[in-house]
Amino acid sequence: MPLFRHAAFEISIAEPKGLPPPNGAEIAFAGRSNAGKSSAINTLAAHTRLAYVSKTPGRTQLINFFRLRNGAVLVDLPGYGYADVPEKIRRQWKGLLENYLQERSNLIGLVLIMDSRRPLTELDRQMLGWFAPRGRPVHILLTKSDKLSKNEAASALVSTRKALSEWGDAVTVQLFSSLKKTGMDEVESIVAGWLKAVGDEIPVYVPLAETKENPRPKGRKAGG
Ligand code: GDP
Numbered sequence: 001m002p003l004f005r006h007a008a009f010e011i012s013i014a015e016p017k018g019l020p021p022p023n024g025a026e027i028a029f030a031g032r033s034n035a036g037k038s039s040a041i042n043t044l045a046a047h048t049r050l051a052y053v054s055k056t057p058g059r060t061q062l063i064n065f066f067r068l069r070n071g072a073v074l075v076d077l078p079g080y081g082y083a084d085v086p087e088k089i090r091r092q093w094k095g096l097l098e099n100y101l102q103e104r105s106n107l108i109g110l111v112l113i114m115d116s117r118r119p120l121t122e123l124d125r126q127m128l129g130w131f132a133p134r135g136r137p138v139h140i141l142l143t144k145s146d147k148l149s150k151n152e153a154a155s156a157l158v159s160t161r162k163a164l165s166e167w168g169d170a171v172t173v174q175l176f177s178s179l180k181k182t183g184m185d186e187v188e189s190i191v192a193g194w195l196k197a198v199g200d201e202i203p204v205y206v207p208l209a210e211t212k213e214n215p216r217p218k219g220r221k222a223g224g
Contacts, residue, residue, distance in 0.1 A: 003188045003195075004044035007066040007074050014062055014092075016099040022106035024204040026065075026073045027191055030097070030127055031113030033079035036143040039178035040113050041066075041076060044187065051076050061093045063100060071204040072195055075100075075107070080123045101130040106202045109137045109194040111187065116142035116156045116175065120163055132167055139190045140164075141176040141183065 011020055029051075031037035041051035050066065061078035068074055077100070078093055085093075101110070110131050114124055119142055132138055142160060145153045153175050164171045172190060176183035 001069060002044075002046075002184070003070070003192055004041075004068060004074060005046050007041075007045040007047070007050060007068050009050070010065045010067050010073070012062045012064045014096070016096060019063075019100070019104070020065065021205070022104075022202065024067070024071045024073050024106065025195055025198055025202040026075045026104065026107045027109050027111060027194065028075040028077050028101070028107055029111045029113060030077040031079060032081040032115070032121055032123060035079070035113045035115045036178055037076070037079060037113040040141055040143055040176060041074065043178040043181060044184060045074075061089065061096060063096060070195070080127075081121060097127070098130050101127065102134070107131075107136070108198050108202070109139065109191065111191070112138060112140045113143055113176075114140060114160075116145045116148055116153065119156065119160045128164075128167070128171070132170060135170065137190075137194055138167070138171045139187065140171065140173040141187060142173060143176045143178060145175040145182065146177040146180045 013019055029037055029041055038051040042048055045051075045066070051064070063078065064076040066074040066076065077097060080093060080097070101107070110127070112124060112127060114120065119140070128138060140160065142153075142156055145156075148156060157173060157175055160173050164173065174183055174186045174190075176187065
């Protein structure tokens, strides 16, 4: 079963104090609004409307938590970089993201979604600056790669890697397309590697929700 398939929604929060207690290893997905984050999550989860982004930037920004079948958690962070956002919302976004990326103990890795035609904006670098110093891995999806020619895609990959070389092996980069469903195996294998590396260090304390769509995997006990 592919890692993200059949992820199930658990909770949304709007403020750092609403964060649920750590309960399984978390993998966060972040990206500039319109970069293709919701499409990437929905493609990986094989679910057309799991991640759902409000296209109204004035609204409260939420962090959404989805439970994977293996007990880990996919965390969908609010998109950033909307033009004309009221200052209050911008401050709320910054507080929520900065706090989560810098402090969350069970956050083991970050998947950053960037439009392959416009990677590494200032805010993308800010996200890296908040998280990468923790020494945990970041994997970048250069998405919408179907919009580039083969040569353009290869050159986007090389130049993004080069621009991030200061981070060494901690930051990895790949091409991805939700439209063509390309690059799925690569991101799954990278994230599976992160989960394998932490092993049982981050236990699931609370029993996983069990539904018809999300039955408990065979052999997994509640809370285990
Ligand atoms: P988000 O704001 O980052 O969640 O972005 P969305 O996932 O909502 O995508 C923004 C726009 O880009 C939508 O119109 C999508 O249909 C389109 N899009 C997303 N991923 C791809 C892709 O891989 N290829 C193409 N061609 N379009 C994409």
